[in-house]
Amino acid sequence: MNEGAKKKIFDFSLLRSVFVFVKPYRIQLVASIVLAIVLAVFTPVRPLLIQLTIDKATGKSVHVPQWLEWVLFNTDLSDASRFIIAVTIFQVIFIFIETTVRFSFSFITSWMGQSVVKDMRTTVFRKILKLNLKQFDTTPIGTLTTRTINDIENINDIFSDGLIPIISDLLSIIITLATMLWINWKLTLVSLIPFPIMIIATYYFKESVNKSFIKVRNAVAALNAFAQEHITGMHLVQAFASEGREYRKFRDINRDHRNANIKAIFAYSIFFPVVEVVLAVSTGILVWWVAGKQLEAGLLIAFILYLNQIFRPLRVIADKFNVIQMGMVAAERIFKVLDNEDYIKKEGSYDPPVVKGALAFNNVSFAYNEPNYVLKNINFDVKPGETVALVGHTGSGKTSVISLLNRLYHIQHGSITLDGVNIEDYQLNKLRGSIGVVLQDVFLFSGSVLENITLRNPDITKEQVVQAAKMIGVHDFIMQLPGGYSYNVMERGTTLSLGQRQLISFIRALLYNPAVLILDEATSSIDTESELLIQHAIDTLIADRTSIVIAHRLSTIRKADKIIVLDKGEIREMGTHSELLAMCGFYATLHSMQFEKQAGGQVS
CATH class of the missing domain: 1.20.1560.10 (ABC transporter type 1, transmembrane domain)
Known part of the structure; x- marks a missing residue:
């Protein structure tokens, strides 16, 4: 040295x-x-x-x-x-x-x-x-x-x-x-x-x-x-x-x-x-x-x-x-x-005035570290306004799918299109502005509730925030906090419960009015008191917009237009809830292992 x-x-x-x-x-x-x-x-x-x-x-x-x-x-x-x-x-x-x-x-x-x-x-x-x-x-x-x-x-x-x-x-x-x-x-x-x-x-x-x-x-x-x-x-x-x-x-x-x-x-x-x-x-x-x-x-x-x-x-x-x-x-x-060259390249220039939300994964294979591929030859499409649920064991590749959609990583093989255009051709800001993400582990910065919702974007007014909060039924919860929208959530939002942090992230997603909404385990580990509020917020968010949902809540899975079952980075099954149960295959096994207990033993 x-x-x-x-x-x-x-x-x-x-x-x-x-x-x-x-x-x-x-x-x-x-x-x-x-x-x-x-x-x-x-x-x-x-x-x-x-x-x-x-x-x-x-x-x-x-x-x-x-x-x-x-x-x-x-x-x-x-x-x-x-x-x-x-x-x-x-x-x-x-x-x-x-x-x-x-x-x-x-x-x-x-x-x-x-x-x-x-x-x-x-x-x-x-x-x-x-x-x-x-x-x-x-x-x-x-x-x-x-x-x-x-x-x-x-x-x-x-x-x-x-x-x-x-x-x-x-x-x-x-x-x-x-x-x-x-x-x-x-x-x-x-x-x-x-x-x-x-x-x-x-x-x-x-x-x-x-x-x-x-x-x-x-x-x-x-x-x-x-x-x-x-x-x-x-x-x-x-x-x-x-x-x-x-x-x-x-x-x-x-x-x-x-x-x-x-x-x-x-x-x-x-x-x-x-x-x-x-x-x-x-x-x-x-x-x-x-x-x-x-x-x-x-x-x-x-x-x-x-x-x-x-x-x-x-x-x-x-x-x-x-x-x-x-x-x-x-x-x-x-x-x-x-000198690190592993940066996000903004080579895309496509900037459409409106994004409808049609998605397609075409022969997508991806590895964080080659040659250990976590996604292998993934093919599926989502029509505008449809809700698709991704299910599978931990490590099956669910989160990797949505990370690729947001261009957080570059794929090694295949392509992903949004409205028929390769996401690599989009301006990065336009692409990410069209995709809203609600994660399981919500990160909040030290500051007020209002600042965490707007992410300090001066173009978003408090009136817009209040309107969005009322739309998904969260306004009353915020007003119960000391100081309301001025309440300081402290570092990482430690003064709020997991459910309360999740509700704030829903308002954040709604304000940006994305064409595509991603919910990554957004309803897991939620207390009973917050569950009804969160379910109402989810229903409001996914209405009339393309949605990709990773969830363990049976109600969300049931309502999906399409369920994709992933295992070890590959698509095992694809179809509606009833279709997959009728197959008595991989999904039916997951359902019996994970979902019957949540549904109180009542199986569809």
């Missing part, structure tokens, strides 16, 4: 991919680079001014640089007092200018980083929205969440704390060294004798912290996954009295997280004192040399300041390299999502 992280620094193709998102902010990028150069040029100015001031105050001969004469408007600087006052005033002004430039540099790089994060996060989420459902079957939701939130946030560090600040620091070090060599190259070389120790310490610090950061990141991921999973499943933990056992597991993971952080802290605790020791040794050698050569005091003070300007950025530059490494590792993960 560490080796991979090190390689990412030099993965220029990946860095170029990141900088694609910087293109809209070219001006800010150029401005930050220019400011970095300006700050680097500013670095040796103050030590030089201090050197000149001290030398002038001690009566030494001072050569005033041409640029200083120019900024001081060619003021007569022969007098020591006038020189000191003029240079001091300029230093005060210069400090304000340097502070302003430094602030602008920090603000622009941080602003650019956050803007890139915003754009990249939007792009990643848009890509996630377009991924085929298969990706969500095989990829943990927590992984995609981490990619969208945490990993992208690390990209910001590349700009605000990584690449551009490193460029600024390196330029500052180079210009400071050049200035020192220009002033007195011998003194420069002598003062930098301990410098190789600093380079070696920096390298080992970078490696140590990088390993520690990887362990910290893995420990954080383990903590997040454990906490999310166990808080979500807390009812199960408490039901089986597992609190003590799960607490001990969490304590162990938390200890690993602490130990990983302590190792990183230990590396910092060693490195920073080493920097101070090396700086102190360099300063000592500098003082010894200046004293032995009887050089100017101003030169000594200036070189001490120069050394600080070299060592100060070196203390953090190794840490910034680790920031880049972590950012590049995060970028690699992000682009794995962005």
Whole structure:
């Protein structure tokens, strides 16, 4: 893992991919680079001014640089007092200018980083929205969440704390060294004798912290996954009295997280004192040399300041390299999502004004993972307004049939047509807007009942919602909730019963007035009190529209115009309720096993 992280620094193709998102902010990028150069040029100015001031105050001969004469408007600087006052005033002004430039540099790089994060996060989420459902079957939701939130946030560090600040620091070090060599190259070389120790310490610090950061990141991921999973499943933990056992597991993971952080802290605790020791040794050698050569005091003070300007950025530059490494590792993960080609392709352009609802499955075979086909050579048709029921054991392929109809997955063989046109030729929004789905496990978002019904579609008014609720007999139930349509259902609708969540999903389906309605086990696991309401809602929904029903309720099965019996991905039987019973075959066996008990033993 560490080796991979090190390689990412030099993965220029990946860095170029990141900088694609910087293109809209070219001006800010150029401005930050220019400011970095300006700050680097500013670095040796103050030590030089201090050197000149001290030398002038001690009566030494001072050569005033041409640029200083120019900024001081060619003021007569022969007098020591006038020189000191003029240079001091300029230093005060210069400090304000340097502070302003430094602030602008920090603000622009941080602003650019956050803007890139915003754009990249939007792009990643848009890509996630377009991924085929298969990706969500095989990829943990927590992984995609981490990619969208945490990993992208690390990209910001590349700009605000990584690449551009490193460029600024390196330029500052180079210009400071050049200035020192220009002033007195011998003194420069002598003062930098301990410098190789600093380079070696920096390298080992970078490696140590990088390993520690990887362990910290893995420990954080383990903590997040454990906490999310166990808080979500807390009812199960408490039901089986597992609190003590799960607490001990969490304590162990938390200890690993602490130990990983302590190792990183230990590396910092060693490195920073080493920097101070090396700086102190360099300063000592500098003082010894200046004293032995009887050089100017101003030169000594200036070189001490120069050394600080070299060592100060070196203390953090190794840490910034680790920031880049972590950012590049995060970028690699992000682009794995962005480069995923298993997305929903919207190649269709067919957009009819009206969809009647005639369906046909023609030799359809489908596998989530080839060659394990879950549907094999499926053939059936549904006329507009007909109700078709799909029955079969668990795993027979019922839900796969309706998933294909909505183009949640792509079929390997055969075709599905709607009103005689292949569903692949439809605009995806038109196709899905023409098909309403009511699932067994109703998902509700945190928010009001009204927001969950309209899915925050501003084109749907509250009056339309109320009218639809009254049409299927649910309005009174909603008004009994605290706040009525403004009632907050909380995350996943946990404040409502299964039957109440189901009723809300029926209103949602009716509002969109689909030509085809799919009910996937919509009446299973419903309490007796809600059953009559739900049955009335179903009768209202399926009236005069094509319906595909997966249900265990005998009343719904009886009313179907056609019943299709699936077994192991194949159609075993097809016909009406009475026709299939008369066959005394697969359906009759299912009926006797599952439906007679629900009907109180009264068999048709």
